[in-house]
Amino acid sequence: MALSASVVAGLQRLLGPAGVVLTPEGRLTYESDMLTLYKAAPDAVALPMTTNEVQVIVRLCRDARVPIVPRGSGTGLIGGATAPLGGVMVSMTRMTQILEVDFPNRCATVQPGLINLWLTNAVRDRGWFFAPDPSSQMVSSIGGNVATNAGGPHCLKYGITTNHVLGLEIVTGTGDVVRVGGKASERAGYDLTGVMVGNEGTFGLVTAITVRLLHLPEAVKTALASFASVVEASEAVSAIIAAGIIPAALEMLDDAMIGAVNAAVGKVYPDGAGAVLLIELDGPRAEVEAQAERVAAICRERQALMVTVARDEAERALLWKGRKEAAGAVGRITAAYLLQDAVVPRSRLPQIMREMVAISKRHNLLFANVFHAGDGNLHPLICYDDRKPGELERAQQANEELLHACIALGGTVSGEHGIGMDKAKNLPLQYAEADLNFMYRLRRVFDPDGLMNPAKLLPSHPACGEGFRPSRPTLPAGTWV
């Protein structure tokens, strides 16, 4: 559906010619995020620079009943920043300012388009950092991180994005600029800040974010342990957590990923291992030393083939290089893959890894694993060849089977990527009708017209539609007179 001339004129008047993308080739750049299964270009892309401009865009679209899709850096993995119903995509790439850094109160306020790592870069000299570190942190925006409640390797110890957001300014689907939260520790009323983190643009467009800054730790120690198989490595992970040690990061790579990484960046991980664990401890030096010894002992007890500890920053960087380059290295083993993001209780890792091996064999597909083992957050890449007929379908089937297995173990559909278009259909696995309906009604409070990033996050399901009411408990006979 093309935009009306009046909406186009309104956007151009507001943002100038450089602030609106209308050409087909220009819009094509915005047709998908990093999950290219879902492609749909918006009718226009708006590039605001201020909160006021965002508000005017929302009101303009609302009056014309035009869908609004927010976009940060477009590095999401869920088909979130794509426009299946057309409409106006609002790109935050011109809202990249750090508005304030308040060291005494350990926080900073930024615009949503600011790149995650830029914030840490701006405060590191003073000894501070912004903890959420999605693998995309060199390119992903903090607004995008807030929209998806992004995680990252170090979220094991530090928590995900929501644990670091103190306040937000958001233009909701009603066209209001709502300020929630703030620097202070306590406030009266519902925790709207907490509710809005992870809304994937379905409540509105975040225009400013106040985040917590943390002090850099005194010491960091990174170790690598290799194992004969993912099952043994998983048992070591469960044993570390059960021993009461929460490392800063606890990542696993399986043999397929080790091979791909070594081929891409040189031999950083031992060949021939079935899995490696990358274990990082940080904090006060004496604590890190003691815990590192303990972790190494646990790995050895669990039949580690080898445990090495990085001796200096260069060695540490090398151990992480493999992990960080993993996504790029995948291209060496497959042309296409599906990416899971389910979570299992971390004590069930050995069980789900065994199940994964069985699923992989059953469908004759390669699974490559690189994931946040300490959280139980799986990221298997289910590799397929899209030139071979039926292979995508097989990969999708394997994907579904694995997801069902995770939920059966008490897990969740998404640990850190979010729902978007890709996983909405899976939510009913995890939530009953009443639960889905509650979320739908919550969404409607902020987006009464259904224009904010439509067709994302919630499934097409009767419980997520107007007029649905979950069944109430039946009162005992005779209660009514």
Next chain:
Amino acid sequence: MAVTTSAALADGLRAIVGAAHLREGGVPVDGVLPRWSAAPETIEQAALLLALAQDARLTVVPRGGGTALELGHPPARVDLVLETRRLDAVLEYQPEDLTVTVQAGCTAGALSAQLAARGQILPLDPPGWAGRSLGGIAATHASGPLRQRYGTMRDLLLGVRFAQADGVLTWGGAKVVKSVSGYDVPKLMVGALGTLGVLLELTLRLHPAPDHESTWLASFRTPAHVQECVAALLDSTVQPNRIELLDARVLAACGLPASATALAVSIGTVEPAVRAQEGLVKALVQRARGTVETMGASFWRTYDRALAGFEGVTLRIGTVPARLADTLASVHAVLPEAAMAGSAGLGALQALTGHAEAPALQAALDRLREGVGDVGGSVIVERAPRAVRERLDPWGPVPEPALAAMRAIKTEFDPRGVLNAGRFVGGI
């Protein structure tokens, strides 16, 4: 759609929970005698009570440990108190996952005893925590000294089952430590005072208990020195569990010399790391011209009892750490008899004052609220005699349009005002 008589309604309530667990009257809520009090044995019974209450247009007050019933506007009317005391089971403790699922009536003390056997903790320690229900701690967003390191219920609640105002049992969140599947419904329920649903089951993140812990009491001559020391601690690599402020009156209540303003700092980790950080803590205290004394293991119990022992008016002040000295000065200027304590490293403070008349308290609140507005903070009357709270706004102003959004949420989920009607911010 109306129950004809009070007797018929009582029969209906009785049919749900059994005669032994429905009382006429009950313990007054904030001075108001309820018509009935019901103690369901199952969450299904709790849901049925709400379904009946909504149909019969009753107002319902959920009650956990009963320690925070003075929070909020006084209720105009209480038809039914829904007591969670029989819903006190630990449903699913997974020590290997550091998670636990409990019923909302389980007290923090009862859970703590079970966790201790496995070397784990739920680090939620608001004053009098051992006797408080976990559902109540969630509904009131109560916190204590350990929030410095571990955060609050907001950070620890992974999943929640609640009954909506119409009795529909609903689940939000997940039972694993990391989940972004759908909206973060648990966040909506924390601090909502049960106005959107009665909390029935909570899945919580646990932490390993530290191997070793030490506490030091640092005394300073002036609040400015206290603030200097807090700033130095925050801008260091020390990882304290607690950085707690105690003014002279709170020190006295703890049976300590009441000569100064103090910080109680604790560090919990492996023993060599506690010792290594001790030196740094002491150096930072001395640089701010304070004196340090090592406290025994019982200090935090004493402190907890001392805070829980204050009678009268409690204000919960949410500010920022850089305004610690200013806040102390403002409180002492407007409430000269107040004692002050709280998480200095976060600016989450409380003022405790024995007695205050409504006009004086209102004037004090106006002044204090002025001082936190620009940082999004608040000054909440956590406890005060009903006669005082009736004449002021215990929550303080919530700016528009955020308040309008809160009202819209309440209207969506409890249109008839069944749950704690009128007691929350803006009369929600």
